[in-house]
Amino acid sequence: MPKRPPVVFYVNWNACIKCGACIGVCPHEAGFTTPFDTIAVDTPCDIACMACEKICPVTAITSRLATEAEIAAMS
Amino acid sequence: MVQTVEYDVVVVGSGPAGSTTARVAAERGLRVLLVDRRQELGSPIQCSGAVSDNALNEAGVRPNDEFVSTPIYGFVTYDTHGNATTMDYRLYRETPLGYVVDRRRFDRYLMTMAERAGVEVWLKTDAKGYTPHEDGTVDVHLNRFGFPQQVRTRVIVGADGLQSQVGKWGGLRTHIKLSELASCLQLVIDHVETDGLLEIVAGHEWAPGGYAWLFPKGHGYAEVGLGVIRTITDKDARWHLDHFMQNSFMAERLKNCRILEVQGGGVPLAAPLKKQVADNIILVGDAARHVNPITGGGIHTALRGGIIAGTFLGDFIPTGERPTAEALTCYHERWLDELGHAMWKLYEIKTDIFREQSIPRRDQRLYDTLASYFSPHSEFRKV
């Protein structure tokens, strides 16, 4: 399968019910999280499986493609 | 300033699994630190709180007004159209079969039991990682009220729930597939009558891959919720819950309800982890996927797992043996003997049901399985 382009997630904090399901389904190594019990929002995700968007019971997570600058800053 | 102190065991997470592990280990004379990042345990609630009397009994926890919302006397299982099988145990016994508990109070109560058994408890303490030492101990890196702190210990217990990072620290494969994690939403509601029974609705139309529920919550309240598997539906749990409340055979009963609380979470309908230990690390509860894959219940298995883990540590630590993954495997073996093999069997039954491609046949099998699961003759009543 071709590698998917990295994305940056956005959590709508008004919708989020702090359930942690997005972290439970996330295949990243430890630490791809925010202090609010969600998946990370301040750094691109280079797996882009989108499982977190799907598992969210209230569709609080959306995403956009990461910019070149954000991808360069990852490595 | 980073300080170092010593414990035999550091337990990360004070849900039912962590507080029980900590309590049992302390009762066996170990120096135990229990940390949780929350300020109020159990909150925000991610659970319906149904637990059997038997589960509490085994864990040495007596039902108490402090945490019991209401007693439960049996089950009603419905198919898609509302045909029901009722098991009201009031026909056989006077005492409750179980309870719906308030997790905010339940988790605090269990933590208090641990604290009274000699466990040191730190709230607002986030476990961030660890560094191993030559002598077989580790430093656990904590952030307590925003300040870094280190504690030296021999074994870290990852009781950090569904979001477990401790397993990942140890390189364990803790990842749950989207097809095996139920996405759940529930509402605490007013103005809906219940009768001391847990009501469970099977059927793809209402809860694809999972089921819907209506539980009594005491004080005239109820909980209505459902879990869905997102690989077999395009809609989120919230859409399905609306659909169920407005269009199912329960719609009439639910139509005047008022919403008091919104809660949710993920329930692993997965196999328990094949590897639950690493060097200096053992996992227990949701972190090890110790959840009943048919009912989604994880309180009983968390309590049982906690007893097994705490007892194991009470035997292991005094030997002075180095806590390598190999030495700690004994915990996993004990867990398999006491609980795990039965859970693997449940997982196979569940997998078999969802392998069925025809939706009506799958619905029927799920309904039959749930209805017989709750019968007085079920071989799994104690899981």
Ligand SMILES: Cc1cc2nc3c(=O)[nH]c(=O)nc-3n(C[C@H](O)[C@H](O)[C@H](O)COP(=O)(O)OP(=O)(O)OC[C@H]3O[C@@H](n4cnc5c(N)ncnc54)[C@H](O)[C@@H]3O)c2cc1C
């Ligand atoms: C909607 C829903 C309904 C459910 N209903 C039921 C039910 O009716 N009956 C039933 O038996 N089960 C039910 N379950 C399952 C049950 O809630 C879980 O299986 C159970 O809570 C697992 O207990 P635990 O101790 O393993 O983990 P948890 O209860 O999740 O506790 C984990 C603790 O670890 C803490 N933590 C996590 N990471 C860190 C860290 N890095 N540092 C410090 N602390 C940390 C958390 O703050 C939390 O307090 C339900 C689940 C959901 C989502």
Ligand code: SF4
């Ligand atoms: S899955 Fe959705 S509701 Fe749950 S913590 Fe993540 S963003 Fe919030």
